[in-house]
Amino acid sequence: MVVYRKGLKFQEEAEMDNWTFGITMVVVGMGGTILTMWGLSLLMGLLKKAFPYKKEEEGK
Amino acid sequence: MFEAIVNGLYGLIAGFVSLHWSNPVMVGLGCLLLYLGIKKGIEPLLLVPIGFGCILVNIPLAGLMEEDGFLRTIYDAGIATELFPLFIFIGIGAMTDFGPLLENPRIFLLGAAGQFGIFLTLALALALGFSKLDAVAIGVIGACDGPTAIYVSSKYAPHLLSAVSVAAYSYMSLVPIIQPPIMKFLTTEEERKINMGAVKKTVSKTTKILFPLVVTVIGGLIAPKGLPLLGTIMLGNLMRESGVVSRLTKASENEIANIVTLLLGISIGATMDGRNFLTPQTLMVLCLGFVAICLDTVCGVMFGKLLKVLSGGKVNPLIGAAGISAYPMAARVAQREGQKYNPKNFLLMHAMGANTGGQVGSVMAAAVMLSVLKGMGVI
Numbered sequence: 001m002v003v004y005r006k007g008l009k010f011q012e013e014a015e016m017d018n019w020t021f022g023i024t025m026v027v028v029g030m031g032g033t034i035l036t037m038w039g040l041s042l043l044m045g046l047l048k049k050a051f052p053y054k055k056e057e058e059g060k
Numbered sequence: 061m062f063e064a065i066v067n068g069l070y071g072l073i074a075g076f077v078s079l080h081w082s083n084p085v086m087v088g089l090g091c092l093l094l095y096l097g098i099k100k101g102i103e104p105l106l107l108v109p110i111g112f113g114c115i116l117v118n119i120p121l122a123g124l125m126e127e128d129g130f131l132r133t134i135y136d137a138g139i140a141t142e143l144f145p146l147f148i149f150i151g152i153g154a155m156t157d158f159g160p161l162l163e164n165p166r167i168f169l170l171g172a173a174g175q176f177g178i179f180l181t182l183a184l185a186l187a188l189g190f191s192k193l194d195a196v197a198i199g200v201i202g203a204c205d206g207p208t209a210i211y212v213s214s215k216y217a218p219h220l221l222s223a224v225s226v227a228a229y230s231y232m233s234l235v236p237i238i239q240p241p242i243m244k245f246l247t248t249e250e251e252r253k254i255n256m257g258a259v260k261k262t263v264s265k266t267t268k269i270l271f272p273l274v275v276t277v278i279g280g281l282i283a284p285k286g287l288p289l290l291g292t293i294m295l296g297n298l299m300r301e302s303g304v305v306s307r308l309t310k311a312s313e314n315e316i317a318n319i320v321t322l323l324l325g326i327s328i329g330a331t332m333d334g335r336n337f338l339t340p341q342t343l344m345v346l347c348l349g350f351v352a353i354c355l356d357t358v359c360g361v362m363f364g365k366l367l368k369v370l371s372g373g374k375v376n377p378l379i380g381a382a383g384i385s386a387y388p389m390a391a392r393v394a395q396r397e398g399q400k401y402n403p404k405n406f407l408l409m410h411a412m413g414a415n416t417g418g419q420v421g422s423v424m425a426a427a428v429m430l431s432v433l434k435g436m437g438v439i
Contacts, residue, residue: 016436021192022183025199025432029179032428034172036282037421041168043274044267048162051266 078120082334090114090329102233105318106206106325110226113329124330131330134323139214139221144324145207146292151317152207152419153296154309156387158271160413161420162263166367167379167410171417173363174383175425177202177355182429185348192438193217196429198345201227202352203422204235205385210328211289212426216439222331223342227349232386235353239393242357243381251368253402254376259409265301272298279424285434286427293423357381360414382411385422391415 070077093111097104117125124131138144161167182199190198197217200209201224209228213221231238244252272294280287299309331337364380378398382390394411433439 016438018186018192021436021438022186022195024436025196025429026179026183028432029182029425029429030176032282032432033175033421033425034169036279036424036428037168037172037417040275040278040420041165043278044162044165044168044271047267047270047274048165048263051264051270053262053264053267 075119075121080120080335082338083118083120085338086118086332086334087115089332090118093329103229105321106229109322109325110229110329110332113326114332115329116326117330117333125333131327135327135330138320138323139210139327140218142211142214142288144320144327145211145214146288147316147320148207148324149289149292149423150296150312151320153272153293153298154300154312155317156293156297156300156416156419158297158416158420159261159263159268160259160409161416162267162271163259163261164410164413166371167383167413168417168420169367170360170363170380170383170414171419171421172383172424173380174356174360174385174414174418175203175421176359177352177357178422178425178429180355180359181348181352184351188344188348190344194220196433197221197224198348199352200224200426200429201231201345201349202356203385203426204228204232204353204356204390205419205422205426206232208289208385208422208426210324212430219336220341220345222328222337223345224349225328226332227346230346231349231353232389235384235386235389236393238350238353239357239381239390240397242354243361243378243393243397246358246361247365247377249401251365251377252398252400253405254368254373255402255405256374256376256379256407256410258406259413265303268301269298272301275420279427283424283427283431285430285439286423289423290427293419353384356384360384360418376405376407376410379407379411379414382414382418383421384415384418387415387419388412390418 090111093107096102097107097111117131123129126132178199181202182195185195185198193216197213197220200212203209206225206228210225213224276291276294279290296312299305360380360383361377364375364377367375368377376398378394382394384390391408391411395408398405398407
């Protein structure tokens, strides 16, 4: 059982070479981060419009 | 009786006899960290406990990092379980005002661009022959965020923890020295003079309260593996903005953060055993960490230039360099550089927006990275 797991793990490692891994991380990682942050910026822009700042909030 | 006396005397010199050549070197390094913290005021809250932990662990035969040693107990309780960085994050969330970021949500993008160094350095580390998870831990130095770097490296590359955390905190404190030449090289004098005007107060309390909830839910759904990081920083911020749990907020930003910083620092120092630390690998980690911070700055400034074009020249690209997590140093650097070329230029609040965006961005980038790794079956 242990040997099988070790073997399986080795096989998974062997399937993805460093080049594929690196390129995937750069593309999906950078793309995912910027898309998520872009989505958050849109959402927060909408929230700002939905709940506008009121002068009375000053000093609270 | 004579033999007993000799054995007894040997017990007193056994520490000297057992010294490895690397131990005195590391004691010297520990003293250097103490000097930087005490004399130069560089991140003293961290460098003092790290430096002292480094000295402690390099005194042979004390067994402080062996099973039941007190440093091992602290390490196992807070680093191995990843609790210390998460507690620190609650404090950071409680201390951070995301108002300047929410005034201009576009600046979120600068916080994302400032994290590109993580992924580019990861690729570079792979090219230099590091394993996948080692490369991940090295890349995360580019988050410029100590707790995130510790969280990721302690989980996936614990043997690199000391090098990664020392690099992360050292380069964070060196941001005022590392960034200005890059900012100057990548921008024209006209760009550095751009005046962005004053930041208006336009964010309601409701929006500020909803912000941590939205980031937690959306970020958690996109990158669930990073939810501990996101959730803790946002919990701290929700407590701050809600204004109804001031005791918890104060405890998070003072007592809890202080106690955990002490234990975190001494635990990191305790991983700096000379036999493991003084290797070519550590030197490479330190070099790659430096590259990561430089790449963050380059990507941030270049993205700032892009925003300048898209906004019709209203954005000063210097604030792009503040899109990293080193808060508030990076924002102060942008302000200082801007004022050098236009004394009437007050970029600080805009740069603070980018800087807090960098805090969210660094956590988000780490969360995305962990989820992509999980998706690929690497972790």
